[in-house]
Amino acid sequence: MRIREFEVRAMQAYQNRLAGGFLHVYNGQEAVAVGCIGSTRPDDPVITAYRDHGHALARGMAPEVGMAELFGRIGGCAKGKGGSMHFFDAAHHMYGGHGIVGAQVPLGAGLAFATKYRDEVMGKGRNAHVTLCFMGDGAINQGAVHEAMNLASVLELPIIFIVENNLYAMGTSIERCTSAGTHIAEKARAYDMESAVINGMDVLDVYRGMKPLVDRCRETSKPVWVDMQCYRFKGHSMSDPRKYRTNDEEDRWEREDPIERLAAHLVDQDELTGEAFKQMGKEVRAEIRAAVKWAEASPEPPIEELYHDVYVDRWGPYTGTSVPEFLRRRASDREQGNA
Numbered sequence: 001m002r003i004r005e006f007e008v009r010a011m012q013a014y015q016n017r018l019a020g021g022f023l024h025v026y027n028g029q030e031a032v033a034v035g036c037i038g039s040t041r042p043d044d045p046v047i048t049a050y051r052d053h054g055h056a057l058a059r060g061m062a063p064e065v066g067m068a069e070l071f072g073r074i075g076g077c078a079k080g081k082g083g084s085m086h087f088f089d090a091a092h093h094m095y096g097g098h099g100i101v102g103a104q105v106p107l108g109a110g111l112a113f114a115t116k117y118r119d120e121v122m123g124k125g126r127n128a129h130v131t132l133c134f135m136g137d138g139a140i141n142q143g144a145v146h147e148a149m150n151l152a153s154v155l156e157l158p159i160i161f162i163v164e165n166n167l168y169a170m171g172t173s174i175e176r177c178t179s180a181g182t183h184i185a186e187k188a189r190a191y192d193m194e195s196a197v198i199n200g201m202d203v204l205d206v207y208r209g210m211k212p213l214v215d216r217c218r219e220t221s222k223p224v225w226v227d228m229q230c231y232r233f234k235g236h237s238m239s240d241p242r243k244y245r246t247n248d249e250e251d252r253w254e255r256e257d258p259i260e261r262l263a264a265h266l267v268d269q270d271e272l273t274g275e276a277f278k279q280m281g282k283e284v285r286a287e288i289r290a291a292v293k294w295a296e297a298s299p300e301p302p303i304e305e306l307y308h309d310v311y312v313d314r315w316g317p318y319t320g321t322s323v324p325e326f327l328r329r330r331a332s333d334r335e336q337g338n339a
């Protein structure tokens with residue numbers, strides 16, 4: 001509910017020009033991030049593409065920090081320099097937020113390699129971490145994805161690749177045969193990798209499907225490939241009139257709303273009353289309203305921020321220099337062919 005409300009307010013803020021750049025919202029896919037991340041430990045790395053607000057919030061990012069990032073403010077998770085597509089939160093082991101389709105997948109394999117190396121070689125106990133690497137159905141035809149899958153299998157990396165199969169890559173339906181072969185899960189076979197198909201519209205199905213995979217991956221350090229079937233309720237981004245699909249189709253999927261579905265289940269099980277559900281809605285709306293206020297009050301980053309966070313060291317090879325000095329030395333280094 002927090003993710004949904006965050007997205008509703010993000011869309012509003014975008015229309016009011018409080019947020020710029022691109023905005024890809026996660027409405028309809030909430031159960032995927034929540035169920036998958038819920039089946040990991042808080043220190044397991046998570047990485048995803050540009051539709052990333054839900055993963056960051058599920059990982060524990062404070063909504064006001066996310067909202068400030070959307071607004072380009074210094075209080076944002078990337079000091080307002082990344083925006084919607086680059087929600088990073090190292091403290092919560094959330095490694096973005098990546099705009100190039102499929103580019104996060106080799107990075108995900110790298111995260112898994114790093115944790116395995118530390119856990120095994122540096123003696124912190126075998127396979128203590130599992131990396132969750134999310135991608136869209138549009139990413140599965142990128143070459144880098146297949147290189148990462150191959151290496152993950154050959155090097156036995158503890159990673160779960162989760163294809164958030166929402167049936168569309170921008171305006172292209174997966175039914176238009178953009179990918180050879182009809183079953184996404186089958187692609188794992190070429191890499192001798194276990195695979196699963198999970199209903200991403202039901203958070204309990206997601207959790208029950210993912211938990212054994214995560215536990216086994218932690219134990220065996222073997223990669224897994226998941227076809228997570230879901231649907232995005234809104235357009236690809238804010239500038240998408242959705243002419244490539246029918247209202248009927250959208251209505252059909254909206255009846256599968258993962259939030260309504262969980263609420264109905266809990267009411268049915270006498271775990272929740274309709275009144276308590278309404279109250280939760282109120283609390284979430286107040287929380288996100290406050291997040292918007294906090295973000296609006298956060299200042300824009302000062303001009304010096306332009307040169308920070310470019311290198312691991314604040315100024316890279318130019319540590320300790322002022323901005324003009326940095327520019328002068330860099331230009332002179334370039335002239336001499338040193339930089």
Ligand SMILES: Cc1ncc(C[n+]2csc(CCOP(=O)(O)OP(=O)(O)O)c2C)c(N)n1
Binds near residue numbers: 236
């Ligand atoms: C390498 C590359 N090619 C093209 C694009 C433009 N582009 C942005 S999103 C997108 C569609 C990706 O769809 P999918 O992976 O299914 O993710 P979804 O938006 O459905 O979450 C494309 C083609 C890009 N960002 N990067």
Ligand SMILES: [Mg+2]
Binds near residue numbers: 164166167168
């Ligand atoms: Mg897609």
